[in-house]
Amino acid sequence: MSKKDHGPPHKAPRRPKTKRLEPSAPALRILVASGVNLDLLGQRENDHYGHATLQDMEEQLRAQILTLGTTIDLTFFQTNDETKYLDILIQGWDGAVLNPGAWTHTSLALADRLAAIKLRFVEVHVSKVMAREKVRQHSFIAPLALGCVSGFGIDSYRIGLLGLIAAIRI
Numbered sequence: 091m092s093k094k095d096h097g098p099p100h101k102a103p104r105r106p107k108t109k110r111l112e113p114s115a116p117a118l119r120i121l122v123a124s125g126v127n128l129d130l131l132g133q134r135e136n137d138h139y140g141h142a143t144l145q146d147m148e149e150q151l152r153a154q155i156l157t158l159g160t161t162i163d164l165t166f167f168q169t170n171d172e173t174k175y176l177d178i179l180i181q182g183w184d185g186a187v188l189n190p191g192a193w194t195h196t197s198l199a200l201a202d203r204l205a206a207i208k209l210r211f212v213e214v215h216v217s218k219v220m221a222r223e224k225v226r227q228h229s230f231i232a233p234l235a236l237g238c239v240s241g242f243g244i245d246s247y248r249i250g251l252l253g254l255i256a257a258i259r260i
């Protein structure tokens with residue numbers, strides 16, 4: 091019996107062309123702002139603040155965002171000048187991680203500004219402020235924050251960032 095001619099060798103059905111991806115959503119612009127004396131992190135009162143520096147914190151956050159499926163544009167900022175701290179808040183951020191240092195406990199101006207611009211932010215502290223002196227147990231900005239993270243060393247920033255991103259995504 092002759093071999094039946096089945097025509098040309100069987101071709102696998104063509105795969106539909108890969109759909110072009112939608113242009114990706116714009117990156118979330120997030121500010122990470124540290125206030126007065128946080129430039130001294132790593133050298134100051136290690137019992138409260140540990141040995142890690144702001145540079146270590148920045149590296150940790152940059153590593154963390156690589157593990158997330160969201161494009162995030164992080165801006166790190168530190169100043170000992172309260173005016174500069176107030177000014178950077180209004181630059182159209184999608185959210186912010188704020189550690190204002192001592193201004194947390196003193197600055198009605200900071201709270202007024204945050205209330206006015208309706209910036210979504212998480213308040214973070216390296217030390218466990220609620221377990222420290224009474225004056226540190228009051229925060230002018232806490233009532234406006236999405237949440238507060240305190241006491242985890244520089245990890246407070248990373249945890250705060252994750253909380254902020256989760257809140258923004260909802």
Ligand code: DQA
Nearest residue numbers: 127189191192215216217226
């Ligand atoms: C701080 C706590 C503040 O009380 C203090 O004034 C700081 C640092 C913290 O990160 O633990 O400067 O914000």
